[in-house]
Structures are given as C-alpha cells and as structure tokens.
Amino acid sequence: MSETLADSVDMARLSTKDADFEARLDALLAWEGVSGTEVQQRVAEIIAAIRERGDAALIEYTGRFDRLSVSTMDELTLGSERLERAYTGLPAEQREALARAAERIRAYHERQRPTSWSYVEEDGSVLGQQVTPLDRAGIYVPGGKAAYPSSVLMNAIPAHVAGVREIVMVVPTPDGVLNELVLAAAHLAGVDHVFTIGGAQAVAALAYGTETVPRVDKIVGPGNIYVATAKRAVFGQVGIDMIAGPSEILIVSDGGTDPEWLAMDLFSQAEHDEDAQALLVSWDERHLAEVEAAIAKLLPTLERAEIVRQSLARRGALIRCRDRNEAVRLINRIAPEHLELSMAEPEALLPEVRHAGAIFMGRYTAEALGDYCAGPNHVLPTSGTARFSSPLGVYDFQKRSSIIHCSESGASALGAIASVLARGESLTAHARSAEYRIKP
Incomplete structure (x- = not known):
C-alpha cells in the first residue's frame, strides 16, 4: 500500500496471517447499540407524557422538535386523497420506477405467505396451526434528509400482503416539509393512515394510542437513537421488528470483478453514515491493491x-x-x-454460508439493487444478529395459533398420559381435569 493511498483514504488493511488479526477484527466489529442514561431518561419522560396527555403532548413535542406550530391533530393527519395526489404528481420516470419496485417487492413477499395446516390422527383428533394477520401495524419512516420511500415499500408491503387490516404510518416533517416520494410510496403500499409526527413521541403514540392515533400491535421501521430507544422501551406492550445498528456490507471477491465496481459497492454502504461498515475479503493480494487504488480514485467523485x-x-x-x-x-x-x-460460481459457496441477512450472488448483483427493487426485503439484521435473526417479511406481521380438537377416544388416551405427568408435578387440578375425560 502506497503512502499516497494511505494518506488519502485511511482504510485498514488486515491479513488473517497477522498475529493481531483477531483482536483487530474484534475492534472493527464492535458496536454498542445501547443508548446512554440521558437518552433513556428523556425517552421515558416523552412516553409518560404521551400516555398521560395524548394528542396534546404529541402536538407539543412536534412543535418543539419539528418546529411545527399546529393547534389540532387534523393538521398532522394526511388522508388517502393526499397520498394519491403525491403519486400522480410525480414525474413519470419516478412514478414508473416506484410502481415497478412496489410490484417486484409485492411479488416476492406474496411467495412468503405461510398457510394454516392440520392433520387428523387415527382416533379422529385434529391437530394443526392457524395463521392469522395482526389487526394493526405501525410503520415508522424517517423524515427530513433521511426520508426513504424505499423504506415505506419494504415495511408496508409485507404487512399488506400478510393481511393486516390497518396500516398506520408516522413520518416526521421538520419545518413542515413533506417528501412527495414517501407519500407516493405510502399510496402504492396500501397505507391506511399517515400522521406527520416522529421521534420517541410517535413511537409512544403507536404503542399506547391517543385520541387520534390508533394503538397498533407491532411497530416496524428505522429511526435515530431516540426512536430506537423508544422501540426498546415499548417492546412487550407492542411487538417490534428489531433494534437496527449501522448499515454494513461484506464483499468476498475471487479477484475477477472490476475493482471500481467493488469500490462503489463499498461506498454504497459507507455513504449512509460515519458508523456504517464496509469490508472486503479476498485471497488475491494484487486484487486488494487494485480495489484500494479504485477507492482512492473514485472517492473524490462522491457527493458524500x-x-x-x-x-x-x-x-x-x-x-x-x-x-x-x-x-x-x-x-x-x-x-x-x-x-x-x-465471484465465479457463487452457488458453490452458498451452502456453507450460515449467517447473513441477504446474500448477493455473482459479479452483477450489486447490493444497491436489493435496497430498492430486486424484491427481497432490505430490512435486515445488523451487528452480527444474522446469527439468530432474519429479514423482515410477511411472517413478521402474522402470528400462529395451535389447534387441538380431541375426539372422545383421543381425549381419553391423552388424559391418561397427562394425568401421570400432572401428578408428577403436583398439579392436582390439571390431573383431575384430564382424568374427567378418560373413558371407563
């Protein structure tokens, strides 16, 4: 690595052969997503105020944080006509791109939809599982500079496909600035209600309800540290999708991909914010040097x-x-x-990959395609949580109920088993309840 490149882009170079490799990798991967005491206390105060004063507190916080002076919640509510107007008012190119992305996302998620099932045992007893959608879901969409219409599509379309009866979206509008693309995306995604509120106060309103904002069963969508802290605080009162960390990408290259393509793929994650992570792994030293040179060459061309x-x-x-x-x-x-x-033949490596949120196969599959329009969801586990978590999907907006329908003979046979186990646990009422149904 030349001094010029090292000076222009201070990006770490690691080798698995280095004695300190493990320690350096650990340091790179370390991320503390827990908010400080001050943030937690502030969020707790906001949640308490929303629970106690409802709409009045929402209006107050919106004025304080988003610099919007309103007297009623009607001024913070957008109807379906406003969403449709945003969509029809877009330039044709944007309207077509948004519609095509929504179509592809919907087609993918329709294939995710789980079904109820059951089977009949020899004695006539029926066992099964019933899948039902949530009644109401809340979608948090960041506002201001971080207003992403793609987030609306990725969060709301799976809920709509799942059969959620009512989808409520909240989006902050600092200084009253509305993002027409975000509203257009809400129209395409089947959002029922939009409130121009944000922050911890919006999360609290969704979790507990106010005179105007309906209480939801689950809250999904990204946000800043206050939003993440509020989601963590209301979990249990409502479901949440995840507490997302910074965006990240890991590229494994066999040395055959254009270095400038890879540099831009790394940039596509790094441009999110200063905490985003971009890693490239290769066993080809020359290729790594070429990617490093491409990074130095292309970085000055970026807006961010x-x-x-x-x-x-x-x-x-x-x-x-x-x-x-x-x-x-x-x-x-x-x-x-x-x-x-x-790489060439990525399918050969795929069976060995156990932990990843989304896997982009081959040289032509840029991660950015997944962010917008490939079809799979871009809401993914971060910070190593792909070890036990999955992408957002239709299943996140549905729940499963176990079905047990015993025949008379089935109840008798199971009752004998349950009686023994219940008495072993000294739960006499359990045992007697089962024993009443045993045929003499």
Missing part, C-alpha cells in the same frame, strides 16, 4: 465523500485471507447484514 471517508477510516477494512475456506469462516463469524459473493 467526507462521510464515506470517515466511515471507511473508522469501520472499513480490506482483508486478505488464505483461501475460500477461510473466507467462509470469516463470513459466518461476521454474520453481515449484506453479503456479496462477487
């Missing part, structure tokens, strides 16, 4: 170059491994949100 530079310096790395097998071990250890297998 300084954010990318800081992200790569703080949490980015180019990692040399020994071979494919070692690359697989790194994949499963890191458990990345986004994994690009930028």
